[in-house]
Amino acid sequence: MSSVLAPGTQAPDFTLSVTPDQKLSLHDLRGQPVVLAFYPADWSPVCGDQMTLYNEILPEFQKYKAEVLGISVDGAWCHAAFAKHQHLHFPLLSDFEPKGAVARSYGVYRQQDGFCERALFVIDENGVIFWSYCSPVAVNPGADGILEALENMKGKRQSHDQVESTRRAS
Amino acid sequence: MTKLRVPVGPADHALGDERAPVTLVEYGDYQCPHCGHAHPIVKGARKHFGKQLRFVYRHFPLTQIHPMAEPAAEAAEFAGAHERFWEMHDALFENQESLGLPLFADLARDLGLSSQDLVGALESHEFLPRIKEDVMGGVRSGVNGTPTFFINGYRYEGLYEFENLVEAIDKELENAEMPHRRAG
Numbered sequence: 001m002s003s004v005l006a007p008g009t010q011a012p013d014f015t016l017s018v019t020p021d022q023k024l025s026l027h028d029l030r031g032q033p034v035v036l037a038f039y040p041a042d043w044s045p046v047c048g049d050q051m052t053l054y055n056e057i058l059p060e061f062q063k064y065k066a067e068v069l070g071i072s073v074d075g076a077w078c079h080a081a082f083a084k085h086q087h088l089h090f091p092l093l094s095d096f097e098p099k100g101a102v103a104r105s106y107g108v109y110r111q112q113d114g115f116c117e118r119a120l121f122v123i124d125e126n127g128v129i130f131w132s133y134c135s136p137v138a139v140n141p142g143a144d145g146i147l148e149a150l151e152n153m154k155g156k157r158q159s160h161d162q163v164e165s166t167r168r169a170s
Numbered sequence: 171m172t173k174l175r176v177p178v179g180p181a182d183h184a185l186g187d188e189r190a191p192v193t194l195v196e197y198g199d200y201q202c203p204h205c206g207h208a209h210p211i212v213k214g215a216r217k218h219f220g221k222q223l224r225f226v227y228r229h230f231p232l233t234q235i236h237p238m239a240e241p242a243a244e245a246a247e248f249a250g251a252h253e254r255f256w257e258m259h260d261a262l263f264e265n266q267e268s269l270g271l272p273l274f275a276d277l278a279r280d281l282g283l284s285s286q287d288l289v290g291a292l293e294s295h296e297f298l299p300r301i302k303e304d305v306m307g308g309v310r311s312g313v314n315g316t317p318t319f320f321i322n323g324y325r326y327e328g329l330y331e332f333e334n335l336v337e338a339i340d341k342e343l344e345n346a347e348m349p350h351r352r353a354g
Contacts, residue, residue, distance in 0.1 A: 049315065050314070052232055052234065052235055052315070053232075053309075053314060053315060055234050056232055056233065056234055056305075057305075057306075057309050060306070060309065086234065086235055087234040087235065088234075089234075139314075139327070140314035140315055141314065142172075142309070142312045142313065142314035143309050143314075144172070144175075144309060144310055144311065144312040147309065147310065
């Protein structure tokens with residue numbers, strides 16, 4: 001079994017359907033943090049749904065200028081219906097054909113089940129994975145880890161900028 | 171283990187003895203059917219444990235799928251400002267099917283509160299900042315849906331059926347009584 005891509009790895013690029021007639025590429029988002037949230041399937045039957053939670057706290061992610069992307073093997077029409085039903089305000093990507101190819105490239109495909117793990121990736125402005133986490137498939141990982149990673153990333157960037165500007169000044 | 175980041179304090183809505191060995195914190199949504207299911211179970215657990223259990227309720231309305239959850243939380247806070255939080259809390263869960271302004275106004279009247287003031291508080295969103303504060307504290311603590319329970323500061327991962335909840339609290343009571351076991 002392949003393992004979840006670790007921090008420091010360049011995030012594999014992809015181009016996937018975001019609506020039945022629109023595509024989105026990871027490299028389009030270069031220059032801003034990206035939260036990539038893999039989840040097993042649309043229509044999970046609980047109020048504790050992972051995508052519902054992210055939708056609810058979208059403004060918190062936006063404080064870090066982060067783009068949130070949900071991703072599962074469901075088709076674009078299924079995503080469209082699910083997003084409409086849950087009033088989701090962020091894109092859901094279809095890792096549909098070839099099925100699970102992107103999940104595989106991130107090391108989070110469940111071959112035996114035919115869907116992906118609940119796995120989170122926070123990707124920095126340069127397209128490098130800053131933080132990743134794979135949750136047991138039955139457990140919604142929540143948002144605390146993502147927010148902490150975004151916070152740490154911001155802190156790191158600020159101290160880096162500081163070093164740069166001191167270097168320039170001296 | 172996921173830890174509660176915002177400790178229970180005087181601003182919380184709490185039932186039971188402050189020195190109780192176990193504190194159960196719920197992050198809930200008045201329109202969430204699972205929270206509605208858990209409501210009588212929590213009540214049962216409180217009765218079962220008596221003075222040994224303190225219960226704290228915090229708001230976590232999922233506004234995008236439950237349009238009445240946030241106004242309901244505001245109605246509870248309005249009642250709370252008049253020392254009637256728990257009566258409103260119970261009534262909201264018991265009337266979960268008919269959440270809406272007419273119900274909130276009726277419930278306020280039943281508690282001897284001004285329904286006009288309630289409508290005013292909901293229109294001005296007087297209590298919304300507090301609710302948002304609960305939500306953000308919850309998110310930082312790893313609340314991942316509703317209801318989410320914390321037992322003595324740690325997220326409870328089990329089912330919220332009576333037997334499971336009682337068992338988990340029992341275990342915590344044992345730990346509290348024999349602190350040296352805690353390390354294990």
